[in-house]
Amino acid sequence: MTKTHATAEDLFLYAEGLLEDEPHRLMAAHLITCADCAERYREEAELTVSLRSLPAPTSAPALVADVTRAIRRQGALRASPWWWLVGAGLLVLSGAQWLVGSDLTLSGAGAAFVHAGRDLTITVLSVMDALADPQTWFRVAEAASVAVDTASGSPTLLLGWFLAAAMVAVAANALLWSMARRVMASK
Amino acid sequence: MIEPVNPETDERLAARSARGDLRAYEELVARHQRLILRIVWARGAWSQEDAEDLTQETFVRAWEHLDTYDPSRPFKAWIARIAGNLAIDRHRADSRRPRTTDIEDMEATLATSGPGPAAATIQNEQQRELLSRLRELPDHYRQVIVLRFLEELSYEEISELLDLPMGSVKTRIFRGREMLRQRLRPDIVEGEAR
Numbered sequence: 001m002t003k004t005h006a007t008a009e010d011l012f013l014y015a016e017g018l019l020e021d022e023p024h025r026l027m028a029a030h031l032i033t034c035a036d037c038a039e040r041y042r043e044e045a046e047l048t049v050s051l052r053s054l055p056a057p058t059s060a061p062a063l064v065a066d067v068t069r070a071i072r073r074q075g076a077l078r079a080s081p082w083w084w085l086v087g088a089g090l091l092v093l094s095g096a097q098w099l100v101g102s103d104l105t106l107s108g109a110g111a112a113f114v115h116a117g118r119d120l121t122i123t124v125l126s127v128m129d130a131l132a133d134p135q136t137w138f139r140v141a142e143a144a145s146v147a148v149d150t151a152s153g154s155p156t157l158l159l160g161w162f163l164a165a166a167m168v169a170v171a172a173n174a175l176l177w178s179m180a181r182r183v184m185a186s187k
Numbered sequence: 188m189i190e191p192v193n194p195e196t197d198e199r200l201a202a203r204s205a206r207g208d209l210r211a212y213e214e215l216v217a218r219h220q221r222l223i224l225r226i227v228w229a230r231g232a233w234s235q236e237d238a239e240d241l242t243q244e245t246f247v248r249a250w251e252h253l254d255t256y257d258p259s260r261p262f263k264a265w266i267a268r269i270a271g272n273l274a275i276d277r278h279r280a281d282s283r284r285p286r287t288t289d290i291e292d293m294e295a296t297l298a299t300s301g302p303g304p305a306a307a308t309i310q311n312e313q314q315r316e317l318l319s320r321l322r323e324l325p326d327h328y329r330q331v332i333v334l335r336f337l338e339e340l341s342y343e344e345i346s347e348l349l350d351l352p353m354g355s356v357k358t359r360i361f362r363g364r365e366m367l368r369q370r371l372r373p374d375i376v377e378g379e380a381r
Contacts, residue, residue: 008365009361012364013357013361016360018342047367047368050313050314051321051336051337054314054318054321056224056228056333057224057235058221058235060220060224060239063216064213064220066243067212067216067250068216071209071212074247074251
């Protein structure tokens with residue numbers, strides 16, 4: 001290395017600290033005695049300094065908040081089909097009541113819509129009330145017991161009951177999971 | 188000894204994020220926003236505004252696909268790949284429609300960015316020249332140079348981030364620098380060829 005000039009690659013590896021101990025020591029000694037290679041090494045180091053000083057984008061202070069906002073907005077968009085579904089259901093319900101009642105006035109349609117909403121609320125509250133009543137669960141257990149008794153003689157029926165129960169459990173789990181994810185995203 | 192403020196690893200934060208924990212994800216965004224900004228910048232988003240838009244898009248896209256992230260792999264490498272792919276797609280789309288010149292974008296970056304540690308000795312004109320030449324480099328050379336010298340990542344980190352062998356990283360950086368030098372000072376480099 002002391003007789004000939006260093007290669008461009010060796011100079012680069014030396015500047016980057018990538019040479020092994022012995023080649024590194026030899027290159028250091030060579031640079032002391034060879035002005036030409038020392039000049040090329042200086043240019044190598046200058047290029048590194050120039051690159052490091054380039055004005056690349058820095059961190060954006062609002063970026064975290066912007067990302068969070070965008071994710072929430074998308075979460076809200078994802079949730080929207082459910083609300084559209086509820087709205088569409090109410091509209092269909094009120095439309096049906098409107099046709100059955102043969103009331104073709106605008107106020108009649110509005111009243112039908114309100115009635116349908118009220119009926120739906122009453123139904124939901126009744127279901128919640130029933131779920132909170134221990135008697136309901138007693139009856140469910142009783143029905144299940146009867147069903148199992150009935151099915152005990154028939155393995156096919158028992159398997160059917162089991163599959164139905166599993167499907168209900170999976171659906172409930174998926175629904176709860178989706179709700180929990182949405183609630184956490186809105187925090 | 189001072190305890191780290193948040194000792195949780197990226198991978199644990201990513202697992203929490205995948206369960207819908209937005210606070211955990213905010214921490215990941217804060218940790219990696221600078222790296223992603225520079226990756227998309229290196230891939231052609233030359234203005235701060237473009238780079239920020241693309242960085243935001245990267246993190247939103249990653250959030251949507253967190254269920255595909257494998258926690259046994261580094262989160263940093265996963266999100267860097269998403270950023271790189273998005274930047275390439277954007278660059279392709281941009282190249283198909285007329286837009287303001289990149290030089291104008293670069294000048295805006297020069298005007299809005301603070302100087303780096305060694306910038307006191309370097310004139311803006313030289314920086315423009317260097318940026319311009321850097322932009323002309325093939326993508327695979329430009330990216331490793333930005334990661335090594337602007338983001339100041341180690342060779343190991345670049346290797347992990349780009350899923351490349353160490354030898355390839357060294358070769359790309361060396362060849363990229365040589366190409367850059369030739370474009371900056373062709374007369375001198377021709378004389379140096381040995």
